[in-house]
Amino acid sequence: MNAHRGSAVLSSASLKVQPDITGVTENHRLRLFSGSANVPLSQEVARYLGMDLGPMIRKRFADGELYVQIQESIRGCDVYLIQPTCKPVNDNLMELLIMVDACRRASARQITAVIPYYGYARADRKTAGRESITAKLVANLITKAGASRVLAMDLHSAQIQGYFDIPFDHVYGSPVIFDYLASKQLSDIVVVSPDVGGVARARAFAKKLDDAPLAIIDKRRQAHNVAEVMNVIGDVKGKTAILVDDMIDTGGTITEGARLLRQQGARQVYACATHAVFSPPAKERLSSGLFEEVIVTNTIPIPECDRFPQLVTLSVANLLGETIWRIHEDTSVSSMFR
Numbered sequence: 424m425n426a427h428r429g430s431a432v433l434s435s436a437s438l439k440v441q442p443d444i445t446g447v448t449e450n451h452r453l454r455l456f457s458g459s460a461n462v463p464l465s466q467e468v469a470r471y472l473g474m475d476l477g478p479m480i481r482k483r484f485a486d487g488e489l490y491v492q493i494q495e496s497i498r499g500c501d502v503y504l505i506q507p508t509c510k511p512v513n514d515n516l517m518e519l520l521i522m523v524d525a526c527r528r529a530s531a532r533q534i535t536a537v538i539p540y541y542g543y544a545r546a547d548r549k550t551a552g553r554e555s556i557t558a559k560l561v562a563n564l565i566t567k568a569g570a571s572r573v574l575a576m577d578l579h580s581a582q583i584q585g586y587f588d589i590p591f592d593h594v595y596g597s598p599v600i601f602d603y604l605a606s607k608q609l610s611d612i613v614v615v616s617p618d619v620g621g622v623a624r625a626r627a628f629a630k631k632l633d634d635a636p637l638a639i640i641d642k643r644r645q646a647h648n649v650a651e652v653m654n655v656i657g658d659v660k661g662k663t664a665i666l667v668d669d670m671i672d673t674g675g676t677i678t679e680g681a682r683l684l685r686q687q688g689a690r691q692v693y694a695c696a697t698h699a700v701f702s703p704p705a706k707e708r709l710s711s712g713l714f715e716e717v718i719v720t721n722t723i724p725i726p727e728c729d730r731f732p733q734l735v736t737l738s739v740a741n742l743l744g745e746t747i748w749r750i751h752e753d754t755s756v757s758s759m760f761r
């Protein structure tokens with residue numbers, strides 16, 4: 424390459440752009456940057472990919488506004504920006520948007536927003552008049568900022584993929600949870616969806632657990648953040664119930680569900696959820712003795728003060744790393760979940 428350049432003037436050793444072993448020029452290489460929302464997860468992803476996180480300055484001005492500067496050239500690079508939009512959601516979202524904008528203006532070839540937890544996902548439709556569909560607004564913001572594609576894990580509702588008109592890879596944390604559950608060798612399992620929105624997720628989960636039976640809880644919400652459970656559809660008596668959800672926020676849904684399952688004769692209750700949102704009083708509810716274990720992943724960092732003895736945290740870093748690699752290599756992502 425670059426033979427057209429005067430070799431007497433520039434020897435190939437002095438050229439900055441070298442072809443790598445795959446024949447792709449090095450300036451199209453994969454680069455990974457982390458926002459501040461979950462640096463330990465980003466570091467684990469980088470370790471899986473055998474690379475370092477790219478250098479980036481992130482600071483706050485005296486007036487509270489954010490400043491981001493990518494500290495190396497990313498011209499022509501395929502850039503992956505890892506940032507779950509968890510608490511503080513508005514700050515983390517804004518930081519992601521600023522990172523995307525900075526990469527676009529720095530002439531990155533492709534920008535993938537890697538969003539292990541997609542905040543505002545529960546505002547996925549109008550449930551009353553004169554409400555915003557904030558999940559769609561967030562999609563518009565990410566797209567408009569300049570993202571070329573999105574990688575997200577366990578969206579609250581899968582339809583959010585369609586809020587984007589750019590390629591979207593939706594992956595699941597369930598394989599790491601299956602592996603963990605398999606190691607426990609539980610018997611007489613019933614997989615339980617704690618509400619109607621979780622039925623498809625729980626059904627897929629049950630299928631993977633040797634076609635375990637499925638039960639569904641009829642949950643209602645009379646007010647925001649208040650969960651009321653009415654009934655269990657399915658047989659749970661004497662069984663090990665595995666509640667499966669996308670997220671645990673205040674813990675109302677999963678603990679009210681567990682209480683009902685115990686009342687209906689479940690022998691043991693395990694809670695599984697990808698995203699540990701953990702708003703108060705989640706810790707108190709989850710550690711009240713209803714659960715054998717509460718199994719979550721590290722899409723959202725869990726501060727020490729929110730941990731409790733029954734909590735098991737599994738890492739999705741390898742899964743995200745493998746997905747990033749497959750996106751970069753243009754190979755199948757869906758085959759990871761068959």
Ligand SMILES: Nc1ncnc2c1ncn2[C@@H]1O[C@H](COP(=O)(O)O)[C@@H](O)[C@H]1O
Nearest residue numbers: 543544545546547550620644647648672
């Ligand atoms: N972040 C949120 N926390 C709690 N509730 C929320 C949030 N965003 C939207 N909501 C409300 O949740 C329900 C969703 O309706 P479902 O039928 O249970 O899916 C709705 O009232 C949203 O305003």
Ligand SMILES: O=P(O)(O)OC[C@H]1O[C@H](OP(=O)(O)OP(=O)(O)O)[C@H](O)[C@@H]1O
Nearest residue numbers: 618619620621670671672673674675676
């Ligand atoms: O821990 P909590 O504070 O109870 O919140 C978490 C629950 O809220 C969401 O469900 P949602 O109420 O949106 O119902 P859906 O899944 O049927 O859409 C989410 O899927 C969890 O089930």
Ligand SMILES: [Mg+2]
Nearest residue numbers: 545547579620
């Ligand atoms: Mg919902």
Ligand SMILES: [Mg+2]
Nearest residue numbers: 618620621668
């Ligand atoms: Mg739910």
